[in-house]
Amino acid sequence: MQKVILALLCLSAVVSAQAPDRTHPPQSGPPPTLKLPAIQKRSLSNRLPVWIVERHEVPVVHVNLVVLSGTGDDPQGKFGIANLTAALLTEGAGSRSALEIADAVDFLGADLVTNSTSDASAVRLNVPVARLAAALPIMADVALRPTFPAAELDRQKVERLTDVIQARDDPAAIDQLGYARVVFGTTHRYGTALMGAAKTISAFTVDDVRAFYRSAYQPGNAALIVVGDVTPDRVMTLLETNFGKWQAGAASQRQTFTAPALPSERQIYIIDKPGAPQSQVRIGWAGVPRSTPDYFPITVMNTVLGGAFSSRLNLNLREKHGYTYGAQSQFDMRLSAGPFVAAAGIQTDKTADALKEFFVELNGILQPVPAEELARAKHYVSLRYPLGFETTGDIAARLEQALVYHLPDDYFSTYVQRIEAVTAAEVQRVAQKYIVPNKFAVVIAGDRAAIEPGIRALNLGPIKIMTVDDVFGPAPAMPR
Amino acid sequence: MKLATLVTCVALAAASSAIAQTAPTKLELPYTQFTLPNGLTVILHEDHSVPLVSTNMWYHVGSAREKPGRTGFAHLFEHLMFMGSGHVKPGEFDDWLEGAGGTNNGSTENDRTNYFINVPSNAIELALFLESDRMGYLLESMTPKTVDAQRDVVKNERRQSFENRPYGQAELLLSELLYPENHPYHWPVIGYMPDLTAASYEDVVEFNKKYYAPSNASLVVAGDINPAAARKLVEKWFGDIKPGPGPEPMTIPGVALTGVTKKTVTDKVQLPRIYLAWLTPRHFEPGDAALDMVADALAGGKNSRLYKRLVYDMQIAQDVQAYQASQQLSSYFVIQATARPGHTADELMKVIDEEIVKLQTTTPDAHETERSINTIEASFFKRMEQTGGFGGKADQLNAYYTATGDPDYFNEDLARYRAMSPSDVRAAAVKYLPRDKRVELTVVPEGAK
Numbered sequence: 009m010q011k012v013i014l015a016l017l018c019l020s021a022v023v024s025a026q027a028p029d030r031t032h033p034p035q036s037g038p039p040p041t042l043k044l045p046a047i048q049k050r051s052l053s054n055r056l057p058v059w060i061v062e063r064h065e066v067p068v069v070h071v072n073l074v075v076l077s078g079t080g081d082d083p084q085g086k087f088g089i090a091n092l093t094a095a096l097l098t099e100g101a102g103s104r105s106a107l108e109i110a111d112a113v114d115f116l117g118a119d120l121v122t123n124s125t126s127d128a129s130a131v132r133l134n135v136p137v138a139r140l141a142a143a144l145p146i147m148a149d150v151a152l153r154p155t156f157p158a159a160e161l162d163r164q165k166v167e168r169l170t171d172v173i174q175a176r177d178d179p180a181a182i183d184q185l186g187y188a189r190v191v192f193g194t195t196h197r198y199g200t201a202l203m204g205a206a207k208t209i210s211a212f213t214v215d216d217v218r219a220f221y222r223s224a225y226q227p228g229n230a231a232l233i234v235v236g237d238v239t240p241d242r243v244m245t246l247l248e249t250n251f252g253k254w255q256a257g258a259a260s261q262r263q264t265f266t267a268p269a270l271p272s273e274r275q276i277y278i279i280d281k282p283g284a285p286q287s288q289v290r291i292g293w294a295g296v297p298r299s300t301p302d303y304f305p306i307t308v309m310n311t312v313l314g315g316a317f318s319s320r321l322n323l324n325l326r327e328k329h330g331y332t333y334g335a336q337s338q339f340d341m342r343l344s345a346g347p348f349v350a351a352a353g354i355q356t357d358k359t360a361d362a363l364k365e366f367f368v369e370l371n372g373i374l375q376p377v378p379a380e381e382l383a384r385a386k387h388y389v390s391l392r393y394p395l396g397f398e399t400t401g402d403i404a405a406r407l408e409q410a411l412v413y414h415l416p417d418d419y420f421s422t423y424v425q426r427i428e429a430v431t432a433a434e435v436q437r438v439a440q441k442y443i444v445p446n447k448f449a450v451v452i453a454g455d456r457a458a459i460e461p462g463i464r465a466l467n468l469g470p471i472k473i474m475t476v477d478d479v480f481g482p483a484p485a486m487p488r
Numbered sequence: 489m490k491l492a493t494l495v496t497c498v499a500l501a502a503a504s505s506a507i508a509q510t511a512p513t514k515l516e517l518p519y520t521q522f523t524l525p526n527g528l529t530v531i532l533h534e535d536h537s538v539p540l541v542s543t544n545m546w547y548h549v550g551s552a553r554e555k556p557g558r559t560g561f562a563h564l565f566e567h568l569m570f571m572g573s574g575h576v577k578p579g580e581f582d583d584w585l586e587g588a589g590g591t592n593n594g595s596t597e598n599d600r601t602n603y604f605i606n607v608p609s610n611a612i613e614l615a616l617f618l619e620s621d622r623m624g625y626l627l628e629s630m631t632p633k634t635v636d637a638q639r640d641v642v643k644n645e646r647r648q649s650f651e652n653r654p655y656g657q658a659e660l661l662l663s664e665l666l667y668p669e670n671h672p673y674h675w676p677v678i679g680y681m682p683d684l685t686a687a688s689y690e691d692v693v694e695f696n697k698k699y700y701a702p703s704n705a706s707l708v709v710a711g712d713i714n715p716a717a718a719r720k721l722v723e724k725w726f727g728d729i730k731p732g733p734g735p736e737p738m739t740i741p742g743v744a745l746t747g748v749t750k751k752t753v754t755d756k757v758q759l760p761r762i763y764l765a766w767l768t769p770r771h772f773e774p775g776d777a778a779l780d781m782v783a784d785a786l787a788g789g790k791n792s793r794l795y796k797r798l799v800y801d802m803q804i805a806q807d808v809q810a811y812q813a814s815q816q817l818s819s820y821f822v823i824q825a826t827a828r829p830g831h832t833a834d835e836l837m838k839v840i841d842e843e844i845v846k847l848q849t850t851t852p853d854a855h856e857t858e859r860s861i862n863t864i865e866a867s868f869f870k871r872m873e874q875t876g877g878f879g880g881k882a883d884q885l886n887a888y889y890t891a892t893g894d895p896d897y898f899n900e901d902l903a904r905y906r907a908m909s910p911s912d913v914r915a916a917a918v919k920y921l922p923r924d925k926r927v928e929l930t931v932v933p934e935g936a937k
Binding site: 026027028030031033034036037038039040041042043063065066067068106107110111114115116117118134135136163166167170171173174176177178179180281283284285286288316317318323326327328329330331332333353354355383384387388390391392393394395397398399400401486 | 535537538539540574575576579580582583584586587588589590591606608609610611613614617618621625636637638639640641643644645647648649651652653654712724725727728756757758759788789790791796800803806826828829830855858859862863865866867869870872873874875
């Protein structure tokens with residue numbers, strides 16, 4: 009061993025004597041291709057679909073029950089019920105109380121998390137595989153046999169109302185919801201927080217929760233996703249035991265929404281936060297649904313604009329001007345058109361200067377993107393795509409997307425080529441279609457007295473002043 | 489000057505299915521380690537699950553090395569490391585990496601600054617070129633203008649992450665209250681605004697020469713690599729970097745709390761919050777792991793003592809957290825809780841103290857301690873999945889190497905927890921959470937007093 013070490017030492021001494029050529033960056037070889045994890049699609053005797061991907065590197069497994077109803081399926085007047093229902097699943101199920109569920113799950117070293125977002129609800133189990141058989145019955149209780157105790161509902165309601173109070177203190181949270189409220193309004197589901205507004209939260213009853221649960225949590229409206237150190241036959245036996253007797257009820261219909269029409273002119277909204285050292289800025293309007301045929305050109309276009317570190321918005325607002333710690337843009341694609349937003353936290357005394365630069369970039373993206381910049385954006389998206397299948401959690405998340413948005417079977421395997429196939433003309437077409445700087449809403453949470461004169465001087469459009477109550481509704485009255 | 493080359497060539501028996509499913513399982517990450525003649529320690533780890541290579545560089549310098557009047561400088565310097573170097577013009581670092589499908593970032597703490605680059609495996613050499621160029625040739629492209637630009641960015645990071653965030657100011661205060669002014673943990677990593685304003689180009693030159701020498705760094709290259717080929721590439725790109733003097737050893741003032749330090753601050757928030765904090769044993773010292781167990785007993789999960797009392801039963805708190813912040817020179821333990829509307833920080837503190845006393849006077853039952861151990865053990869498994877980025881395997885290998893000299897310290901680390909008994913947990917609460925030697929920081933709503 010000693011000799012080997014000395015030989016290596018000599019070698020390194022020889023090598024280090026020659027300085028490498030640093031005049032050009034080293035050329036990379038051909039990019040690696042994605043070795044797609046095989047997705048085994050099966051189903052239980054009650055026809056509940058099961059998608060399985062084996063990964064044997066680490067002895068852990070994810071089992072996610074995905075329910076194809078989310079906050080987007082909340083009925084009018086009941087905004088927040090999907091999110092509340094998901095939260096209550098672990099607050100009593102089968103013969104166990106909330107504390108007993110938590111104790112059993114923690115004792116197994118498992119995570120059992122339930123939640124509901126715009127397009128789906130889920131019960132997600134992540135557990136060392138040696139304890140999978142012990143954890144699945146708890147998961148099945150939580151998903152199939154929740155008891156919704158009234159005392160836990162009351163507790164959840166107070167916790168949520170307190171969350172609303174806390175969000176009212178946070179400029180980033182205020183601006184985020186304020187922006188959604190401006191774009192989507194009070195009746196469109198996307199204009200209200202996932203958990204709902206204080207008034208609605210206060211009024212929820214156990215009957216509301218049970219009604220939503222019955223309409224959404226049905227085997228015909230759900231699927232199981234399994235990723236990890238398992239063999240399909242063995243895991244199917246376990247799943248059949250725990251989920252196979254789940255009986256179907258009436259299936260619910262998904263809700264979709266019409267995107268709000270663009271306003272006739274650009275409007276500025278200021279939500280006053282006296283003394284704030286930064287202005288939270290959000291600019292845009294409703295974007296596109298996940299099903300848009302323009303998915304790939306939009307992805308490339310947004311990467312140029314604000315989806316990566318060396319995107320235009322960040323290079324301009326952060327690297328060139330130092331107005332912010334970071335500026336981004338994003339299309340939040342949901343079943344219906346979610347928001348497009350360009351956003352940053354801007355130091356208060358540079359708010360107007362920064363707005364000017366935001367619009368330089370929003371207008372600039374309407375022009376043809378130079379070939380080199382376009383290629384870089386495409387490579388950024390496509391070349392790192394295979395790296396996004398690393399952990400069992402990564403893979404499970406991608407399978408959930410495929411399930412919720414009905415992505416075709418060849419979606420993962422053709423992703424890279426479809427990104428690379430995007431042309432400059434397509435990028436310009438989608439920019440001109442979806443980026444409409446002169447009609448976008450500009451929503452700013454900041455120190456009104458300090459920022460309003462500068463913003464007014466820019467003449468971007470009419471300025472409307474909003475209050476925190478306009479964003480969240482009246483401050484919650486706490487049940488005592 | 490450390491030119492005497494210490495070559496350790498540790499090739500552990502490869503254990504691809506290192507983690508068997510029998511209990512207690514042994515955690516192992518096979519690695520190769522060597523040191524370049526210029527003093528750079530290199531650790532290689534192979535994992536072909538996805539075609540990713542991650543480089544992870546730790547410079548063993550953080551805010552603890554800052555001089556008076558220049559707080560926040562180590563972090564400002566971190567920002568400058570992305571602004572180009574001798575053979576990389578400003579902007580090209582990110583342009584080239586993103587064009588290759590890569591991502592990158594860095595972070596600064598009290599005792600170290602780390603940088604990672606994740607790239608598809610075909611671009612390994614690009615990552616090593618960029619990482620080596622900024623190690624060896626940073627100053628060749630540095631200008632006062634670059635410093636000014638990132639100074640503004642960092643000031644905005646401070647505004648965004650602390651000043652414009654509820655309770656952010658209190659979080660900056662905690663270290664000041666725990667450590668005396670002459671202790672290198674006294675000031676926050678993000679620094680004070682006037683010091684950020686004062687930072688100069690000359691400071692950058694001095695700091696770079698002092699702390700960014702290869703002998704004060706360690707590099708992990710992990711992922712879809714052939715170790716022999718990766719080693720050649722590391723030698724190629726880092727071999728020509730000149731050695732520098734290592735930093736002088738630090739004189740660390742001994743530190744202890746002698747009484748209760750009380751402080752009340754106001755913030756633009758509606759709910760009061762209490763922070764209780766104690767000085768505790770350093771990372772991996774006796775007591776450190778036991779305090780992680782204490783934290784879990786107090787606030788890990790719904791059945792933890794403080795969560796159950798404050799949030800679940802009494803419903804006078806919105807949240808409660810407890811953690812042992814393990815660090816190289818001195819650690820601290822924090823309990824924090826936010827009051828529900830209509831309740832006060834004092835009410836919370838009273839219950840917290842009752843629960844601490846209970847833990848100090850009655851040995852927990854075996855089930856509670858086993859639950860904590862199981863939770864911690866599972867977290868070790870979950871930490872084995874991601875190779876690159878913050879907290880990935882490469883980062884963890886570097887962290888263990890830095891703290892213990894052994895990159896693959898996973899099993900030894902986990903063994904600390906597996907060895908814990910209920911009475912160890914109680915003993916740690918007795919020894920390290922005295923009521924009469926701690927910091928009590930209260931945040932009250934503006935205008936409420």
